[in-house]
């Protein structure tokens with residue numbers, strides 16, 4: 001036998017030694033699966049019920065594809081673009097427009113310290129608090145998309161109004177009742193919530209349990225007591241909650257607490273688990289505290305407490321059978337609600353910032369040029385445009401998934417985290433561009449309120465650091481990976497043979513999955529992914545991105561498996577690694593949403609720069625995150641090997657180029673269809689409102705610029721004497737150009753009108769020296785009160801007397817909110 005043949009035999013034997021135990025099931029079970037199962041059982045921390053509930057909540061959809069290493073693109077394009085029904089569209093055009101005209105950030109914060117009474121009334125009467133409640137219960141029965149559109153539009157106008165509306169429609173009594181309420185509870189409460197007769201809040205957060213909400217110390221003890229003249233079984237509940245939105249005006253308190261049954265009145269268990277109940281705020285013992293002031297936004301927010309407050313069992317949402325199931329209920333509702341509320345409000349704030357700042361950057365000149373034409377400002381504008389395009393794409397795609405019946409727990413976490421982070425970046429960029437105009441507060445400041453509100457969005461519904469470090473990948477890897485959850489379940493299985501059988505099946509699948517992704521990552525990396533599949537019929541300019549995303553998806557799947565295999569349970573504590581893996585998944589979702597949106601919007605060539613910018617930026621960020629994971633693998637040899645596999649030819653993704661940035665920025669500083677589509681759904685208002693004024697000033701500036709250029713050309717050619725005396729300015733120069741016949745009288749008047757509008761835009765507010773008192777003084781102009789006819793809740797909500805109107809938001813028996821001008 002030749003030496004070569006010997007080598008081949010040796011190689012085959014070696015491969016057989018390693019592969020046979022894997023491919024022959026009995027061998028694999030005894031030699032691989034059994035010892036690995038024993039090891040897994042030792043190292044895997046036992047999962048608590050709350051951890052299990054969080055992991056199992058919600059559904060997996062497109063996130064599963066992104067994690068698979070080979071996304072099936074037809075599944076992405078099978079998600080239909082959501083549309084509004086005629087009723088929903090009319091509500092946006094009429095009710096939402098009217099409400100926007102009734103409220104402004106400046107007045108709510110500085111004049112009313114609350115929404116104006118008329119606005120409160122309008123919100124309650126017109127069903128804003130019951131958008132998600134079905135029509136059968138008197139609600140508006142809106143889709144998730146319509147709900148999102150309403151919140152987005154309100155957020156372009158007034159953060160406090162948006163928060164007031166979004167809270168009852170997201171994670172709160174309404175959603176919990178719809179999903180889990182008993183028939184009696186639904187029949188009693190849903191019509192009252194829909195009509196605004198009841199104002200709900202939901203109280204989970206305790207001073208000692210914020211992010212770690214599952215550890216709330218609030219408790220309820222099962223006991224018997226007198227209730228409405230009868231002895232009934234119930235719970236004696238004690239709680240101390242803070243930061244609760246709408247609590248100061250709520251009439252219905254949703255409450256989460258841990259239920260205990262020490263006397264075994266309900267069964268064998270003593271610790272029954274987290275439980276959600278609905279308690280009328282007027283119930284004896286319920287204390288509603290004073291108000292918090294969340295960063296100068298005056299939506300109602302405050303603490304609530306209670307000590308040994310008895311509630312009957314049928315106040316538990318879903319009744320006695322749902323005692324102890326509260327965490328699961330909250331996680332399920334969060335899976336959908338989190339994808340709508342903050343993504344919508346933050347996209348709204350970003351639309352406001354982009355549209356207003358784009359206009360401002362054209363109207364405001366320095367060094368004789370609109371500031372938006374300087375490359376430095378252009379860079380910030382480009383980031384704003386790219387970010388907003390991606391944010392809106394994610395918002396709509398997530399709403400579309402919810403409307404298709406998904407409860408996208410991982411994708412909604414990604415949407416919340418990345419839309420709020422991008423909103424923060426957008427608003428910060430806008431503040432830099434606006435300069436002092438953004439800093440000096442007053443009725444004409446279009447940005448300061450959004451800037452101040454940002455940390456609220458970052459913190460609520462899962463603070464962003466926690467969401468990035470623990471949730472996105474922690475939950476994503478387990479939920480989206482095709483085998484990990486099955487492996488984990490097998491390690492928790494008590495029946496030994498079933499455990500081995502399940503584990504072996506999952507492990508074998510996992511091995512094939514890992515080998516396939518190893519081969520794909522290597523091949524796609526080595527060929528620059530040029531041969532990867534592209535979905536049929538997509539825009540040719542975007543084809544390459546699908547190939548690059550497939551490559552990133554394979555790299556993510558492989559790197560995640562390597563991280564889980566080498567770090568095991570420690571990965572949970574290695575938050576930086578876990579966060580970066582989550583970033584790759586998140587940026588892949590951003591890219592998917594952008595490509596989906598571009599196709600669904602009709603592939604407008606004019607929008608292409610936004611889409612290119614957003615995808616390239618996201619891919620570059622995904623690459624940086626992957627590098628961050630690989631470089632920080634504890635084993636340097638493994639890190640070097642992984643770098644060779646994932647980036648065999650170096651770093652393939654680059655930041656969006658300057659020319660592309662220019663194309664994005666120039667679309668923001670001039671009116672046009674791309675700018676309209678990007679900021680679609682905004683409240684603009686009249687020229688007396690900051691954004692309405694900016695729009696008119698922008699239009700006037702676009703008209704004025706060519707006239708100015710003609711005057712300048714004439715000056716340069718010496719066609720008229722443009723020398724100015726001290727104290728003279730643009731007006732005199734224009735007058736001389738007109739006198740010299742360079743421009744006709746109409747053009748002179750257009751320039752004068754532009755100067756007036758620009759001066760109004762550039763002006764900032766000032767106040768009396770006693771800033772505090774003057775801030776609280778109502779601004780000029782009487783407010784037109786909301787239409788009161790045709791209320792949806794006739795009979796349910798009696799019209800207030802004129803005395804009541806001033807305190808319209810005070811629930812019976814409840815402390816009044818801060819009075820106007822207090």
Ligand SMILES: Cc1cc2nc3c(=O)[nH]c(=O)nc-3n(C[C@H](O)[C@H](O)[C@H](O)COP(=O)(O)OP(=O)(O)OC[C@H]3O[C@@H](n4cnc5c(N)ncnc54)[C@H](O)[C@@H]3O)c2cc1C
Nearest residue numbers: 202203204205210211243244245294460461463465466469
């Ligand atoms: C304006 C406002 C409105 C609110 N409305 C409501 C409401 O209606 N109902 C309600 O029940 N609650 C509400 N909340 C509470 C909100 O959900 C909590 O503020 C939030 O959960 C964070 O808790 P915390 O503020 O105590 O911060 P902490 O839990 O103290 O967290 C502080 C920081 O530590 C980080 N962190 C914590 N643990 C980890 C970890 N393991 N890994 C990495 N980072 C971590 C967090 O990300 C955060 O950055 C509201 C809060 C605010 C400010």
